[in-house]
Amino acid sequence: xxxxxxxxxxxxxxxxxxxxxxxxxxxxxxxxxxxxxxxxxxxxxxxxxxxxxxxxxxxxxxxxxxxxxxxxxxxxxxxxxxxxxxxxxxxxxxxxxxxxxxxxxxxxxxxxxxxxxxxxxxxxxxxxxxxxxxxxxxxxxxxxxxxxxxxxxxxxxxxxxxxxxxxxxxxxxxxxxxxxxxxxxxxxxxxxxxxxxxxxxxxxx
Amino acid sequence: xxxxxxxxxxxxxxxxxxxxxxxxxxxxxxxxxxxxxxxxxxxxxxxxxxxxxxxxxxxxxxxxxxxxxxxxxxxxxxxxxxxxxxxxxxxxxxxxxxxxxxxxxxxxxxxxxxxxxxxxxxxxxxxxxxxxxxxxxxxxxxxxxxxxxxxxxxxxxxxxxxxxxxxxxxxxxxxxxxxxxxxxxxxxxxxxxxxxxxxxxxxxxxxxxxxxxxxx
Numbered sequence: 001x002x003x004x005x006x007x008x009x010x011x012x013x014x015x016x017x018x019x020x021x022x023x024x025x026x027x028x029x030x031x032x033x034x035x036x037x038x039x040x041x042x043x044x045x046x047x048x049x050x051x052x053x054x055x056x057x058x059x060x061x062x063x064x065x066x067x068x069x070x071x072x073x074x075x076x077x078x079x080x081x082x083x084x085x086x087x088x089x090x091x092x093x094x095x096x097x098x099x100x101x102x103x104x105x106x107x108x109x110x111x112x113x114x115x116x117x118x119x120x121x122x123x124x125x126x127x128x129x130x131x132x133x134x135x136x137x138x139x140x141x142x143x144x145x146x147x148x149x150x151x152x153x154x155x156x157x158x159x160x161x162x163x164x165x166x167x168x169x170x171x172x173x174x175x176x177x178x179x180x181x182x183x184x185x186x187x188x189x190x191x192x193x194x195x196x197x198x199x200x201x202x203x204x205x
Numbered sequence: 206x207x208x209x210x211x212x213x214x215x216x217x218x219x220x221x222x223x224x225x226x227x228x229x230x231x232x233x234x235x236x237x238x239x240x241x242x243x244x245x246x247x248x249x250x251x252x253x254x255x256x257x258x259x260x261x262x263x264x265x266x267x268x269x270x271x272x273x274x275x276x277x278x279x280x281x282x283x284x285x286x287x288x289x290x291x292x293x294x295x296x297x298x299x300x301x302x303x304x305x306x307x308x309x310x311x312x313x314x315x316x317x318x319x320x321x322x323x324x325x326x327x328x329x330x331x332x333x334x335x336x337x338x339x340x341x342x343x344x345x346x347x348x349x350x351x352x353x354x355x356x357x358x359x360x361x362x363x364x365x366x367x368x369x370x371x372x373x374x375x376x377x378x379x380x381x382x383x384x385x386x387x388x389x390x391x392x393x394x395x396x397x398x399x400x401x402x403x404x405x406x407x408x409x410x411x412x413x414x415x416x417x418x419x420x421x
Contacts, residue, residue: 045271049297051312060299060312062277066270074270080277080299080312081291082266082393082401083373202275202296 019170020149020163021131024138029127034139034150036159038176038183039121042067048186048199050077054109055194061085063199065121073121090118112195116188119148119164120174136160146171156180233360236352244352244359244381251386258283260408262291267400274402281405287335288419302421303335309421316421348377357383372396 039046050063061079068074072091078084087098095114104110125148127139136154140147149163158180164172170191178184178201188197236244260281265274279293279300292300302309310317347370348363363377373395380390387408394400 043272045273045275047275051315058315058317060310060315060317062266062275064268064271064275068270076268078266080293081301082264084395200297 018165018168020165021138021140024131024133026140027130027132029130029139031127031130031139033124033126034141034152036121036123036125036150036162037181038159038186039065039067039073040123041181042069047202049202051198052077053194053196054104057103059085059104067121067123071123075117075121086113088114088117090121112190112193115144115164116172116197119143119162119172120186120188125150233353233355236354236359240354241352244354244386247386248381254411255283256285256411257414258408258410259412259414260405262406263404264293265402265404267402269397269399282414282418283335284414284416284419288416289335290419290421300421302419304419309419311421354383358389359383359386 044067046065048063048065050059050061052059052061059077061077064074064076064078066074072089075086075088075090076084077086084099084101086100086104089096089098095118097110097114100110104113125139125141127141127150129140131138131140134154136152136157139150139152141150143164145166147165147167149165150159151161151163152158153160159176161176162174163170164174173187173189173191175187175189176183176185182201183199184201186197186199188199190196258281261278262281263276263278265276267274277293277297278295279291282288282290282292288302288304290300290302298311298313300311307318347367348365351362351364353360353362359381361379361381363379365371365374365376374393375396375398376394378390378392378394379388380392381387382389387405387410389405391403392400393402
């Protein structure tokens, strides 16, 4: 009976633990701020070939990100032929959808897009705790009732991924390929819904 | 020192001369009504002889907040009466065929028939391009049309009368080569003043084009 209780407790405990930090020891954050460097240069036009799968509906096009001032970014998605699909402005913590095409102008979809691109372009965040692992450092930040885990490689110090989670579940994985300053490929993968964004950087831009 | 003193005004004169010369060349004036009819008739007669076109193109997407325009390029293939294919090859492979009121998209291997790119706006633009080579664009009562000329080109400017279309696009501009009445450039200007500019080059008139090209 006691074993059963322990087993049940273990089961409950393990099902509640977050995969991102499984087996890792939480420490006080040793830095006051961490940087996502991928959209940090105001003189750079960040232009990507984009493929969006939104609940099984496919949207292809060009995604443009521009850092306008220290705390503001513009994110525009157009078709290959040039017409705008959506156009967002992020300024500190405020969000303005300048334009959204009818097919995507639904609260549920817009909220997801808003969060995805906010996490993607947000440059400076304050970690609340830190986890050291064999591969590098993992920093935890608060994000509007959820958490973001920034994973930096030990050797290159490159930001490899951001994992957006609730207390118990990984919700969105942002993975970055490329060098320390430029993300050549970005994949935004939602874990519990069919909502994925794949970005490949233009080589000639 | 003496040389440079003599050269300076000469050089300035040359620069001014160049500016004036180019200024005059680029200057645009409105066509008279007789010029409009000569021009539109010329395009119509050229269009009657157009069975197919292949042309390279370069597309510039201008967004005001960007440092540089986004450049993509590829090939446009047209076959009368209304098949058109835009095949982008740089910096990625993407093609779209306008066929029977459908868009057939091949995005680097991912195939689709319905896409947001099927927005009325671009359909209209393609109808316009198709019509411009067919020669019946000038009868279109969807647009308010005005005509201009420069030393080398004729230009038709289309302002949509339809409010839905005007939300996407404030005007189209088609630039024609005066020599052969062929479209050289398409410019699509959004209400925000951002624009898409497509330049055609290496145009081949009436090559053999198989229907299979448009199966995408």
